[in-house]
Amino acid sequence: MLESKPVIAYPAQWKYKVIIECATQKREKIDEVLASEEYSLKFSKFSNGGKYASFDISVLVASEAHRLGVFEKLKKNFKFVL
Numbered sequence: 001m002l003e004s005k006p007v008i009a010y011p012a013q014w015k016y017k018v019i020i021e022c023a024t025q026k027r028e029k030i031d032e033v034l035a036s037e038e039y040s041l042k043f044s045k046f047s048n049g050g051k052y053a054s055f056d057i058s059v060l061v062a063s064e065a066h067r068l069g070v071f072e073k074l075k076k077n078f079k080f081v082l
Contacts, residue, residue, distance in 0.1 A: 014067050016057045019080035022050065030055060033077045037070060052080075 018030060030041060037059050044054040057074075061067040074081045 008064070008067075010064070010066075011060055011062045012067075013058050014061045014070070016059065016071065016074060017044065017054055017080075017082040018057060018074055018078050019052050019054045019082075020078055022046075022053050025078070027053070027055065029077065030057065033073055034059065034070075 020027070020029070027041075027043075034041075034057070039057055039059040042056045044056050046053050059067075059070050061070060071081060
């Protein structure tokens with residue numbers, strides 16, 4: 001069985017989840033990394049011990065290359081990106 005890639009109609013709002021380590025990173029770092037993007041940011045929750053904070057990010061992406069580029073940019077700057 002061959003799996004086919006899902007068809008995504010661009011431009012599209014794409015959702016990412018970023019998890020930051022509270023001791024070493026601040027929410028403002030997300031703003032720095034995504035300064036050139038059209039996005040919305042919403043706090044999600046703290047981990048049980050308060051060591052991590054997660055944020056939901058929605059970015060307007062124009063193409064698959066743009067979507068993957070935003071993911072790489074986030075991955076380069078944060079410990080966890082989903």
